[in-house]
Amino acid sequence: MEYGYPRGHVFYRKLTRAYPMASHGEGIYLYDESGKRYIDGSGGALVVNIGHGQKEILQGMTEQMGRLGYVHGTQFTTKAMEEYARALAEVLPKGLEKIYFLSGGSESIEAAIKLARQYFLESGQSQRWRVVARWHSYHGNTLGALSLTGRIGMRRPYLPLLIDFPHFPPPYCYRCPFGLAYPECELECSKALENVILMEGPETISAVILEPVIGATVGAVVPPNGYLSSIRKICDHYGILLIDDEVMTGMGRTGRWFAVEHWGVTPDIMVLGKGMSGGYFPLSAMITRGEFVDRLKRHPLARAMRIDKVRLAGLAATLTHYLKGEALGEIPVWRMISAPLEEIDERARLWAQSLGGLARVVEGETMVGGGSLPGGALPTRLVAVAGGKGKHRNVVEVLSQRLRRRETPVVGRISDEALLLDPRSVLPEEDELVLKALQDAAVGLEHC
């Protein structure tokens, strides 16, 4: 039986789509009610970091459920929350130590906006409230988070409701907004931040927010070296806080616990979500420096049902799973970006080959990911196929259909770009399945 609009009473995310009924999951596979198997090629919205069907998480949650359902955050703490916070603090960048648990990425972004505001209220700088964000960014879909999000099409219908936050261009070397090339550009894209700050008035700005590797909007775009430290310097110079949105890139997704670590930059506020719970329950966190919390006279964040203790028990089990790997490289996490240079080179070549026809049609050259990380790693696992609009809009649609029509379909996040992940560290051989499926699906696409 097929499900979807207009049948039934569910208000579906896609009103034009027929949905299979998901029945269960295991490792990188999902199964529908007829027993058909799918490769979960992107962990949903890059959420499922540690594979489906992890029994220890279910066990942790069931045990806690038997003991306790709900307690309010102003009345009790719990062992699960204390232990998880202690373990997470050990892997956080130095200086970040206070963790506020919430239930979703957008919600934690809202919390970051408010904390930055509260910080300046407590510091006697009440005129500072505006957060500067980048175009082509994604920070969530609630009204505050959408006000930061730089995805124009998503913002347009709601413009009258949005907060007046300034934006500046992203470090998108593939289509440099300034028509320049790195390194001769001398990081014009970071200087653009300073221009915006000066135009808007530094005394009105509380924070700058960015995704260290741009995720959903342009597809794994890695900033050029020197970019993040230059942004940090500009923030320091004007007394502005730096908010690091690691909802997509955090918890090992880029081969380090947090993507900012590739460049040795420490933010003032970090936001986590998605892979933090491996998708087993809605969870996010807003994390900040101890001295900021010391300074607070009033708590800016009150919620009756933020993250309950049952889910935190599952969360403790999730973290235990993460910490199983002794070295970071052994953490069993689905990666967006990973692996040493020699290996990546070969894989990058394969990705490029498999997408070559498609990429040539679209852009006149092959594109794999958006740049390389320090040390040479490429974001080969998150492949961005640009230009799904206009003349070649069919191409990505055909790719998507072909991946879905396979005997074991690959489900990924495919719209005008394809986001597919590396599940290799969950089940080594499965990675090749995603790669092979993509290669097969790309054959002859240049004629579409």
Ligand SMILES: Cc1ncc(COP(=O)(O)O)c(C=O)c1O
């Ligand atoms: C970088 C980033 N920030 C924030 C969000 C919002 O998270 P959520 O969808 O859990 O509200 C997302 C979700 O895609 C994201 O990728």
